[in-house]
Amino acid sequence: MKTLTTACLVVGLALTAGASALAADETAGPAANPPAKRACFFSHQINGWREDRSARDTVVYLDVNAHDVYRLDMFGPCNGINEAFTIGVETRGGGTAICDGLDVTLITNSPIGPFRCPVSKITRLTPEEIKALSASKRR
Numbered sequence: 826m827k828t829l830t831t832a833c834l835v836v837g838l839a840l841t842a843g844a845s846a847l848a849a850d851e852t853a854g855p856a857a858n859p860p861a862k863r864a865c866f867f868s869h870q871i872n873g874w875r876e877d878r879s880a881r882d883t884v885v886y887l888d889v890n891a892h893d894v895y896r897l898d899m900f901g902p903c904n905g906i907n908e909a910f911t912i913g914v915e916t917r918g919g920g921t922a923i924c925d926g927l928d929v930t931l932i933t934n935s936p937i938g939p940f941r942c943p944v945s946k947i948t949r950l951t952p953e954e955i956k957a958l959s960a961s962k963r964r
Contacts, residue, residue, distance in 0.1 A: 864949035865924035868914050894955045896948045903942035905933045
């Protein structure tokens with residue numbers, strides 16, 4: 826009887842130690858690899874834009890503040906974006922912060938009125954990616 830109790834105690838301790846190690850791995854995982862920080866900006870910080878003609882009306886780059894550029898991928902083609910001289914930005918939600926594609930809609934003018942272009946994804950470009958953008962795409 827004493828041997829069975831000791832065996833159960835040893836098995837219980839082993840299971841507890843294994844669970845503790847697994848829990849430590851789970852908590853150490855996110856700390857070791859923190860999620861990417863969301864890069865947000867406000868609509869009033871936008872000071873220019875450029876389209877990507879090679880992306881067939883589905884990508885726009887926004888110049889934000891002095892040095893940042895954000896790539897906006899649309900759900901589909903944004904009719905008239907390549908011919909537009911100006912675009913509008915409509916924010917959704919409780920504030921004007923733009924952190925995610927669902928936070929913003931681009932608006933272009935067309936002969937029949939405004940055309941809304943829902944954004945699916947926003948990506949902040951690295952300095953190397955910004956340098957790689959062609960100067961001809963700047964507006």
